Amino acid sequence: MRIVRWEQIAKMVDGADIVLEVIDAREPEYTRSRRLEGHVLKRGKVLMVVLNKCDLVPQGIAYGWVERFSAEGLTCICTSSKSMEGIDRLRGLMLRYARSRSRARRMHARSALWMAVTGGKSVALVVGYPKTGKSSLINALRRRHGAGTSPVPGSPGYTRGVQAFRIADNLYMYDTPGMLPVEIEHVDPVAYAVRCAAPEELSDPVEPACRLLERALIYNPDAVKDAYGVSTTNPYEILEEIARRRGWFYRSDGEPLLEEAARTVIRDYHNARLRFYIPPPDHHH
Ligand SMILES: Nc1nc2c(ncn2[C@@H]2O[C@H](COP(=O)(O)OP(=O)(O)OP(=O)(O)O)[C@@H](O)[C@H]2O)c(=O)[nH]1
Numbered sequence: 069m070r071i072v073r074w075e076q077i078a079k080m081v082d083g084a085d086i087v088l089e090v091i092d093a094r095e096p097e098y099t100r101s102r103r104l105e106g107h108v109l110k111r112g113k114v115l116m117v118v119l120n121k122c123d124l125v126p127q128g129i130a131y132g133w134v135e136r137f138s139a140e141g142l143t144c145i146c147t148s149s150k151s152m153e154g155i156d157r158l159r160g161l162m163l164r165y166a167r168s169r170s171r172a173r174r175m176h177a178r179s180a181l182w183m184a185v186t187g188g189k190s191v192a193l194v195v196g197y198p199k200t201g202k203s204s205l206i207n208a209l210r211r212r213h214g215a216g217t218s219p220v221p222g223s224p225g226y227t228r229g230v231q232a233f234r235i236a237d238n239l240y241m242y243d244t245p246g247m248l249p250v251e252i253e254h255v256d257p258v259a260y261a262v263r264c265a266a267p268e269e270l271s272d273p274v275e276p277a278c279r280l281l282e283r284a285l286i287y288n289p290d291a292v293k294d295a296y297g298v299s300t301t302n303p304y305e306i307l308e309e310i311a312r313r314r315g316w317f318y319r320s321d322g323e324p325l326l327e328e329a330a331r332t333v334i335r336d337y338h339n340a341r342l343r344f345y346i347p348p349p350d351h352h353h
């Protein structure tokens with residue numbers, strides 16, 4: 069798990085004008101960070117909640133979540149970096165904000181200094197839990213723009229560290245690795261499973277994978293059967309069966325390699341081979 073301390077996040081937020089909180093439309097409550105949202109608003113930054121991967125949920129479900137976020141007074145935009153839904157709208161919102169901001173700053177008394185320092189640019193920081201689609205979202209925004217959106221020279225290769233992209237003349241975006249501190253992992257193993265980092269980095273992938281399988285079966289009874297052709301509903305037996313079918317066994321005792329199956333399940337949750345989504349609490353069909 070890539071842990072970053074809140075002080076580091078606070079510093080990055082301070083350097084930004086807009087913060088995009090990228091959450092997963094399938095699991096909005098578990099992939100949002102109220103602490104991050106509170107911090108961004110307290111610092112007077114523009115917060116945009118990006119409900120990404122909305123191609124993986126029915127439209128009514130996505131809109132239901134947008135309504136809930138709106139009712140909290142938050143700006144929430146449905147996007148998919150796959151179907152490109154919402155990408156133009158998000159880009160338009162950010163650019164409109166960047167323009168109004170540079171106009172306001174130009175008229176401000178200290179504008180000359182500010183223009184010299186920033187060149188009148190706005191910075192949008194993209195944050196979120198691992199694998200919510202932060203990098204894909206930036207790529208989608210770049211694809212829409214065409215030329216001139218390459219990474220800013222000197223920024224690191226991929227999302228190990230923070231990487232900057234020019235989206236428009238007056239708008240830069242900063243990609244960050246999924247690294248929000250997970251605070252309630254001790255009390256809520258499901259939240260931990262949903263938010264957990266790349267499965268390769270987990271010392272124990274079995275527990276989070278079991279929580280994901282249970283959650284999948286609650287919200288989509290066919291999820292496990294569709295993904296693996298396995299009918300049992302006991303999470304350990306599911307992992308055993310996956311390992312057996314793929315021929316993953318311990319050399320020493322021939323027992324199925326549960327860890328390898330567990331990593332597969334976590335990966336399949338992120339890439340949506342294991343399919344389920346959580347409807348908003350008061351959703352009616
Ligand atoms: N279906 C679907 N999949 C998506 C979407 N956005 C991202 N993904 C998939 O989600 C996985 C993670 O995407 P990334 O863009 O690497 O996520 P990230 O938030 O940058 O991940 P980290 O940098 O590791 O935190 C990949 O398998 C993507 O293909 C989307 O809108 N729809």
Ligand SMILES: [Mg+2]
Pocket residue numbers: 202203204227243244245246
């Ligand atoms: Mg990334």
